[in-house]
Amino acid sequence: MNFAFTADQVMIRDAAQSFLADESGSAAVRAASASETGFDAGVWQRIGSELGWCAIPVAEEHGGLGLGAVELVLVLEQMGRQLLCAPYFSTVCLAANLLTQVGNEQALRRFLPAIAEGHLCATAPLSSGADDWLDAAAQIQARRKGEVWTLSGHCPRVPDAAAADWLLLFAQVEGERKAALFAVPREVAGLKIEALEGWDATRRFSSITLDGVTLPAEDRIDDASRIEDGLSRAAALARLAIAAEQLGGAQQCLDLTVAYTATRKQFGRAIASFQAVKHRCAEMMVRIEATRSAVYGAAALAASKTTADALALECAVARTLASDTYFYCAQEAIQLHGGVGFTWEYDPQLYFKRAQASSHWLGNADGLRERIAQALIA
Amino acid sequence: MNLQPSPTDEAFRAEVADWMRRHLKGRFASLLHRGGPGDEEADPALRKEWERELAAGRWTCVGWPAEAGGRGLSIEQQVIFHEEYARAGGPGRMGHIGEGLIGPTLIAFGSEMQKRRFLPGIVAGTEFWAQGYSEPGAGSDLANVQTKCWQEADGSWRVQGQKVWTSLAHESEWIFVLARSEPGSKSRNGLSFLLLPLSQSNVRIQPIRQMSGGSEFNEVFFDGAVAESGHLVGKPGEGWKVAMGLLEFERGVSTLGQQMHFAYEFDLVVKAAQANGASANPQIRQRIAQAWCGLRVMRYNALRMLSGGERPGLKREALIYKYYWSNWHRELGKLAMDVLGPAGDAISDDPRIRPLQQLFFFSRADTIYAGTNEIQLNLIAERGLDMPREPRPAV
Numbered sequence: 001m002n003f004a005f006t007a008d009q010v011m012i013r014d015a016a017q018s019f020l021a022d023e024s025g026s027a028a029v030r031a032a033s034a035s036e037t038g039f040d041a042g043v044w045q046r047i048g049s050e051l052g053w054c055a056i057p058v059a060e061e062h063g064g065l066g067l068g069a070v071e072l073v074l075v076l077e078q079m080g081r082q083l084l085c086a087p088y089f090s091t092v093c094l095a096a097n098l099l100t101q102v103g104n105e106q107a108l109r110r111f112l113p114a115i116a117e118g119h120l121c122a123t124a125p126l127s128s129g130a131d132d133w134l135d136a137a138a139q140i141q142a143r144r145k146g147e148v149w150t151l152s153g154h155c156p157r158v159p160d161a162a163a164a165d166w167l168l169l170f171a172q173v174e175g176e177r178k179a180a181l182f183a184v185p186r187e188v189a190g191l192k193i194e195a196l197e198g199w200d201a202t203r204r205f206s207s208i209t210l211d212g213v214t215l216p217a218e219d220r221i222d223d224a225s226r227i228e229d230g231l232s233r234a235a236a237l238a239r240l241a242i243a244a245e246q247l248g249g250a251q252q253c254l255d256l257t258v259a260y261t262a263t264r265k266q267f268g269r270a271i272a273s274f275q276a277v278k279h280r281c282a283e284m285m286v287r288i289e290a291t292r293s294a295v296y297g298a299a300a301l302a303a304s305k306t307t308a309d310a311l312a313l314e315c316a317v318a319r320t321l322a323s324d325t326y327f328y329c330a331q332e333a334i335q336l337h338g339g340v341g342f343t344w345e346y347d348p349q350l351y352f353k354r355a356q357a358s359s360h361w362l363g364n365a366d367g368l369r370e371r372i373a374q375a376l377i378a
Numbered sequence: 379m380n381l382q383p384s385p386t387d388e389a390f391r392a393e394v395a396d397w398m399r400r401h402l403k404g405r406f407a408s409l410l411h412r413g414g415p416g417d418e419e420a421d422p423a424l425r426k427e428w429e430r431e432l433a434a435g436r437w438t439c440v441g442w443p444a445e446a447g448g449r450g451l452s453i454e455q456q457v458i459f460h461e462e463y464a465r466a467g468g469p470g471r472m473g474h475i476g477e478g479l480i481g482p483t484l485i486a487f488g489s490e491m492q493k494r495r496f497l498p499g500i501v502a503g504t505e506f507w508a509q510g511y512s513e514p515g516a517g518s519d520l521a522n523v524q525t526k527c528w529q530e531a532d533g534s535w536r537v538q539g540q541k542v543w544t545s546l547a548h549e550s551e552w553i554f555v556l557a558r559s560e561p562g563s564k565s566r567n568g569l570s571f572l573l574l575p576l577s578q579s580n581v582r583i584q585p586i587r588q589m590s591g592g593s594e595f596n597e598v599f600f601d602g603a604v605a606e607s608g609h610l611v612g613k614p615g616e617g618w619k620v621a622m623g624l625l626e627f628e629r630g631v632s633t634l635g636q637q638m639h640f641a642y643e644f645d646l647v648v649k650a651a652q653a654n655g656a657s658a659n660p661q662i663r664q665r666i667a668q669a670w671c672g673l674r675v676m677r678y679n680a681l682r683m684l685s686g687g688e689r690p691g692l693k694r695e696a697l698i699y700k701y702y703w704s705n706w707h708r709e710l711g712k713l714a715m716d717v718l719g720p721a722g723d724a725i726s727d728d729p730r731i732r733p734l735q736q737l738f739f740f741s742r743a744d745t746i747y748a749g750t751n752e753i754q755l756n757l758i759a760e761r762g763l764d765m766p767r768e769p770r771p772a773v
Contacts, residue, residue: 002380003678004685009379070379258763273766278759279752285762286698290675293695297678300379317671369667370660376670377648377657 003300005070012056012067013074019051024082026347032085033201037163039085047086048118054092055116057100063113068303069237073244073295080245081252083202083350087121087160093241094159095122095168099221101237102181102230107221111166111183122183123164125155126205130316130363130371132235137170137179140210142220144173149215151182154208161186161193161206168221169208179231181222188213200357202350232308235362236315240302242361243295243315243322249358250291250322253329253351254284257336264338277336284332287325294318313375316368323358323365330355391458397435398466406431406469411642411733414470416740418594422549425472429503437463439477439501441631446485446493447501453631453684460635464642472549476500476507478632479624480554480573487571487612487620496552496573508576510541510555510598511621518753521566521618525600527557529614533607535572537600543747547583547596550576555600556621559614569617573609580604590739633680633699637673640707643737644669647714650730656717665713672706697762701754704744711738 005013023043024032032040048054057072058064072092079088096115099107114120129135140153151171161167167184184191190213196205223230258281261272271277298318302311333348334341341348359365383391402410406428412420432438441456442448451459471477481500484492499505516522525539537557547553553574560568576583580601585593612620648666651657657666679702682695714734715722726732745751759765 002685003681005379254763258765262765269769270766273768275752275756275768278763278765278768279755281763281765282755282758285694285758286701289694289698290672290679290702293679293682294671294675296379296682297674300381300678303379304381314674317674320667321671321675366664369664369671372667372670373663377652377663377666 003296005074009071009074012071013078015051016053016075016078020078020082020084024079024084026350029083029085029202029350038160038201038204039087039163043084044086044088045118047088052118053088054096054118057092058096058112058116059100062108062116064116069240069299070296070303073240073299076241076244077248077251077295080248080354083249083354085202087123087163089203089241089245090123090126090160090164091115091121093238094124094126095164095166097237097241098124098168098181098234101234102222102227104221104223106218107183110218111221120166121160121164122166122168123158123160124168125170126157126159126361127155128157128360128363130367132231132362133170134179137172140169140171142171142173142180142182144217147217149182149217149220151184151210151213151215153210155210156207157196157205158193158208159203159205161208162195162204167191167208169210178224178227179222180220181227182215183219183221184210184213184215188215190214198357200353202354203357229308232312236308236311237302239319239362239368240295240298240315242358243291243298243318246319246322246326246355246358247288247291247295249351249354250284250288250326250329253326253333253348254281254288256347257281257284257333260337280332280336284329287321287328291318291321291325294321309375313372316363316372319363320365320368320372323355326351326355327359387454387458390455391462394437394459394462395466397437398462398468401431401435402466402468409469410467411639412469413472414639415594415743416590416736417470417733418546419592420469422472422546425469426503426506426549428469429471429473433501433503438473438503439481442477442481442485442497442501446481446497456631457634457684460632461638464635464638467642472506472546473500473503474632475509475546475550476505479509480507480552483554483620483624484611486623489608489611491608492573492611505552506546506550508544508547508550508553508598510544510553512543513540514542518750521569523556523558523569525555525557526561527555527559527570527572527605529559529607535570535605535607535610537572537574537603537605539600541598541600542595543586544583544596544598545594547576547598548585552576553581553598554611555605556617559617563615566618568615569621570614571611571617571620572605573611574600574603574605578603588739589742590736631684633683633703634677636703637676637680640676640703640710641673643710643714643733644673646730646734647710647717650714650734651717653730654717654719654721656719662713662717665716669706669710669713672702672709676703676706694762697758700749701751701758704741705751707737707744708741711741714738 053075055064056067060066099111125136127136140151142149142151169182169184170179171182173180190211192209194207196207198205261277262270264271295318298314301314330352337348340346413425439448440451440459444450515524527535527537529535553576555572556569558568559570580603582599584597586595587593656662679695715738
């Protein structure tokens with residue numbers, strides 16, 4: 001047993017840190033999030049083809065690097081810290097993750113190599129229930145006639161849908177107990193994508209309506225034998241990914257605050273020298289390091305052989321802590337920046353908005369705690 | 379990062395578990411899950427015998443080097459030992475101040491004579507130690523020690539003053555004391571580190587009654603108490619260095635054992651909630667889940683602390699650890715009492731209730747001893763975040 005990062009893992013983390021500090025600073029984030037697409041296509045292209053980050057969790061047999069959750073978490077932490085505006089989370093942490101966990105063999109070969117190369121942008125719903133997308137599946141109905149599927153229904157919150165080449169959507173099939181997963185191309189008759197204008201502009205959401213969308217049989221991409229276990233694993237890994245981003249965001253809130261309080265003088269000295277300020281920064285650090293331990297621990301578990309239930313529990317723990325810590329640190333950052341913390345010009349507001357928005361992705365902390373309680377108490 | 383244990387470690391784990399199963403029974407059965415902070419008054423005589431049982435199996439001082447009488451176990455195996463010890467319900471260690479504090483200090487700073495004289499008694503479980511650091515005027519400001527010491531013509535040392543919060547002094551043969559050897563010196567300068575026998579007429583031990591009713595701590599009064607000339611550790615005036623040196627070696631190997639005990643307490647809380655129906659209460663369920671999150675955090679945080687890399691004392695996860703576990707433990711105590719409801723208010727000997735009441739009361743001390751919450755937050759801000767120290771008034 002060894003809990004230290006390998007040299008390769010440290011290298012990946014450091015590379016992510018320096019690239020994102022250069023390409024996703026405050027000005028870049030503000031420009032990207034105000035642009036029409038919501039992200040800088042040049043940066044996204046470099047991430048995909050030059051840095052190879054989309055290949056991190058994809059198996060080598062499908063053209064990926066075959067690395068594990070630990071490497072992914074280290075990159076995501078830096079993305080969350082810099083509020084990277086790019087369809088990385090939706091493509092890698094939702095779509096590629098779902099494909100890997102529940103996709104049939106044909107679908108894996110069809111989509112994963114293009115994702116790993118950074119040529120394909122895909123997404124899936126980021127619903128707010130703690131029930132592993134069952135809420136999303138219930139809102140779309142699929143019927144099969146011969147070789148053709150017809151889908152109708154609604155999906156209220158899909159991230160980066162406007163940028164995606166393919167949307168992976170859950171649906172309920174008549175006569176089937178479990179959820180089914182379909183790959184829906186963006187340009188298809190009957191699919192309506194409506195952009196939602198959000199307070200958190202760093203991740204774009206759309207609402208999706210399907211009105212008799214027809215798909216060939218091969219576009220049903222789930223492997224029925226894996227769906228139950230796989231959905232649980234995919235949701236756990238997606239929660240871990242959200243937690244890693246939240247951890248990075250919380251760390252940046254603390255770093256911004258420590259830097260600001262060191263320069264701001266009142267009563268003839270830097271406010272960072274007052275215990276009333278120091279103790280609150282220290283409390284932020286305690287919660288961040290606690291969250292970091294939980295996130296790295298869950299990642300180490302995800303990278304080893306484990307059951308779906310154990311993984312779900314550990315990732316729920318990480319995600320619960322990360323959500324609470326992120327919001328706490330974002331609100332403390334605003335408070336300890338004083339008046340400027342409330343302005344548009346200073347960055348704490350960006351993190352505050354992301355902290356709130358991300359707090360309910362795939363279940364909020366209260367919902368996940370109830371899931372944890374069910375596992376512990378029944 | 380790898381959570382898989384090696385086959386050698388697995389075999390060692392089985393060996394420890396097996397030994398505990400074969401020995402922690404019969405006349406020792408009453409010690410299961412007893413002792414430790416908050417329960418130190420549980421049968422100390424039998425727990426001292428248990429120390430000798432451990433010693434006979436070579437299970438004391440497992441992390442010490444072989445030449446000091448230990449087993450020289452790797453960090454991983456020490457962790458496994460402490461985990462399995464606690465998992466088996468091994469009693470709180472009467473010898474922990476000797477094994478964990480003064481022993482390693484002597485190994486690092488002691489003379490050959492001191493090592494020969496004192497280490498074997500610690501390893502054998504025949505001599506027990508108390509720690510004389512805090513004083514009425516030297517709590518958070520530990521460097522403000524006022525107890526004096528001086529050397530007599532025959533080379534022996536005399537100690538005059540008072541120590542306080544001295545755990546288990548009444549059950550110990552020896553005490554190590556930080557005292558001011560240079561008259562007029564201030565703060566961390568001019569202190570010396572001495573070893574004294576407690577059974578001498580010019581030492582008086584007075585128990586302090588705690589809010590939980592028991593008396594694990596004492597006041598210790600020294601009125602010209604004598605230490606042999608050879609029982610000064612380090613050089614005169616270098617006592618602070620010796621006293622603090624230990625923190626540099628402490629790798630927190632026993633923390634995972636401590637966590638096993640926390641997990642045991644957590645299970646008692648869940649069982650109590652299941653038994654009286656509190657587990658159906660949504661707020662209680664939220665708090666139980668929250669407590670579980672803390673247990674997972676502490677486990678992974680300890681694994682981070684124990685992994686290689688930077689100097690252990692400066693790692694971020696090490697800086698937050700004491701603050702984190704003590705506050706978590708205090709919260710668990712409150713949760714336990716809220717689960718018990720009125721049953722928690724009645725003084726009880728029920729093994730399902732008494733430990734939870736002890737937890738509730740004694741965990742109030744957790745956030746005070748070994749660096750109060752407030753001192754911990756200062757350390758975290760100054761060492762972890764490089765924030766400036768509060769300006770101090772000129773003396």
